[in-house]
Amino acid sequence: KSRKNAKFKSFALSNHCEPPPLQVDMLPYGIDRLAKFVTIKGDILDDFIAIRYYDTGYTHRFSGVSGEVVCTSDPQNIQAILALRFADFELGATRKENFAPLLGSGIFTSDGLEWEHSRAFLRPQFSREQISDLESAERHIVNLFRAIGPVAEGMWTKEVDLLELFYRFTLDTATEFLFGESTESQVAELSKKQGGGIDKDGPENQLKSSPKNPEPEMDFATAFTTAQDFLSWQLRFPSPLWPIIQLPIFSPYRRFSQALTIVHRFANKYVDIALKSAAKKPAMASFPPSSEKGGPRERFVMLEALAEKTQDRDQLRDQLLQILLAGRDTTASLLSWSFALLAQNPAIFSHLRSSILSTFGSAEPPDNSDNPITFTALKSCRPLSHFISEVLRLYPVLPCNFRVATHNTILPTGGGPDGKSPIAIREGQLVTYSVYVMHRRTDIWGEDAAEFKPERWEGRKAGWEYLPFNGGPRICLGRE
Numbered sequence: 001k002s003r004k005n006a007k008f009k010s011f012a013l014s015n016h017c018e019p020p021p022l023q024v025d026m027l028p029y030g031i032d033r034l035a036k037f038v039t040i041k042g043d044i045l046d047d048f049i050a051i052r053y054y055d056t057g058y059t060h061r062f063s064g065v066s067g068e069v070v071c072t073s074d075p076q077n078i079q080a081i082l083a084l085r086f087a088d089f090e091l092g093a094t095r096k097e098n099f100a101p102l103l104g105s106g107i108f109t110s111d112g113l114e115w116e117h118s119r120a121f122l123r124p125q126f127s128r129e130q131i132s133d134l135e136s137a138e139r140h141i142v143n144l145f146r147a148i149g150p151v152a153e154g155m156w157t158k159e160v161d162l163l164e165l166f167y168r169f170t171l172d173t174a175t176e177f178l179f180g181e182s183t184e185s186q187v188a189e190l191s192k193k194q195g196g197g198i199d200k201d202g203p204e205n206q207l208k209s210s211p212k213n214p215e216p217e218m219d220f221a222t223a224f225t226t227a228q229d230f231l232s233w234q235l236r237f238p239s240p241l242w243p244i245i246q247l248p249i250f251s252p253y254r255r256f257s258q259a260l261t262i263v264h265r266f267a268n269k270y271v272d273i274a275l276k277s278a279a280k281k282p283a284m285a286s287f288p289p290s291s292e293k294g295g296p297r298e299r300f301v302m303l304e305a306l307a308e309k310t311q312d313r314d315q316l317r318d319q320l321l322q323i324l325l326a327g328r329d330t331t332a333s334l335l336s337w338s339f340a341l342l343a344q345n346p347a348i349f350s351h352l353r354s355s356i357l358s359t360f361g362s363a364e365p366p367d368n369s370d371n372p373i374t375f376t377a378l379k380s381c382r383p384l385s386h387f388i389s390e391v392l393r394l395y396p397v398l399p400c401n402f403r404v405a406t407h408n409t410i411l412p413t414g415g416g417p418d419g420k421s422p423i424a425i426r427e428g429q430l431v432t433y434s435v436y437v438m439h440r441r442t443d444i445w446g447e448d449a450a451e452f453k454p455e456r457w458e459g460r461k462a463g464w465e466y467l468p469f470n471g472g473p474r475i476c477l478g479r480e
């Protein structure tokens with residue numbers, strides 16, 4: 001250890017590195033900080049994370065349970081972590097071990113060669129052809145409007161919790177795109193509310209309550225959310241404490257275990273169907289859609305496309321669940337912030353609405369026949385893209401993230417009394433970064449940084465100071 005320390009010291013010295021400012025906690029190893037992080041009930045971003053950056057510096061460090069942690073919200077440093085020094089950082093064991101029970105191993109939880117393989121395996125499935133299936137999205141949108149309810153006099157619906165509805169909407173669209181069959185959780189919920197009982201997942205996907213298993217049954221939607229919530233919460237604790245959280249006497253853990261069974265049963269069912277059907281197809285049959293071959297456009301199903309490339313059941317299941325995790329909450333979160341901001345900003349709402357109507361016409365045919373709503377038309381609608389960019393600036397879905405150094409390395413700035421010297425990062429050291437803080441820095445975005453102003457995107461090209469989808473080789477595959 002002392003040889004490693006000496007090596008690190010001389011590495012730091014020879015690269016003119018200086019440490020960034022230190023955030024001092026009251027108790028040793030920042031136990032008070034950890035306790036607050038785990039138990040905080042308020043706004044974890046503003047009241048806990050961002051405040052530490054404002055108090056100590058946009059790049060700073062603190063003493064954690066397993067050593068010193070560097071925190072940064074500096075574009076240059078984040079660019080170094082994600083792109084320029086990509087090979088010097090990895091996701092680290094914590095993220096992999098945390099998600100492994102639910103997601104196994106795949107693009108979202110691997111590093112090095114394994115990640116490269118996953119990325120190459122999945123990337124072709126995100127081409128424009130595959131992701132521009134607006135017809136299936138439209139069907140789920142219609143269900144979303146049904147769930148919101150009828151418009152009464154005065155053009156208002158009843159008060160509804162949109163976030164819940166968006167979670168169902170994104171689950172339904174994502175499962176259809178990934179597995180070929182939608183969970184139709186919106187339809188199931190509507191039917192429940194109207195007194196009917198749709199059991200869309202089928203009895204084999206549900207875990208019934210019994211004397212041995214007193215917890216109520218869960219459908220796939222609940223199971224996936226339950227598993228995800230448990231893992232997000234577990235991630236707040238240092239990993240040596242996880243075995244305590246995972247004791248079977250602990251009821252959230254029991255519920256998590258049940259949820260895992262349901263999620264895996266659901267995914268395995270569709271993987272088995274796809275594998276059987278791929279085995280029957282002639283070799284090398286593959287997407288692209290048959291519209292290019294002159295016939296009607298076939299619906300793209302990611303599982304079917306992947307099952308033509310591999311017959312590994314676990315790999316197919318894990319990769320699809322990983323994409324479901326990456327794509328579902330993120331989209332629901334963006335949607336709900338968008339609507340919250342529209343509600344708070346009536347002038348912006350009116351402007352966006354009239355821009356969309358003047359671009360696409362009303363929803364009623366034949367109005368929109370001249371400029372149908374297509375993927376390309378949506379992308380080139382500037383007021384819409386400025387609006388979305390601004391929502392993701394103020395409310396990036398992944399506000400904080402972290403990486404672990406694979407060997408001694410350097411971040412270009414933030415060290416020393418003037419905060420301009422490079423910082424030495426030790427092999428195995430945790431580096432956290434916050435795009436939430438970066439997206440709100442007044443020195444980058446101006447004094448009005450905290451204000452919601454889609455017009456700030458007029459003529460602005462985003463660089464490393466704007467990273468809602470990450471950057472570098474691991475940039476989000478679903479960003480389009």
Ligand code: HEM
Nearest residue numbers: 107326327330331334397398468469470474475476477478
């Ligand atoms: C508003 C929507 C979304 C946001 C803000 C978002 C954001 C992100 C971010 C920040 C990462 C980097 C995570 C990290 O490296 O630690 C990421 C990765 C990823 N995202 Fe998204 N995402 C969104 C939607 C989607 C969708 C819809 C899909 C798929 C259908 C998707 C698939 C992925 C995948 C596969 C990765 C892993 C890439 C890799 O590690 O190589 N995302 N996303």
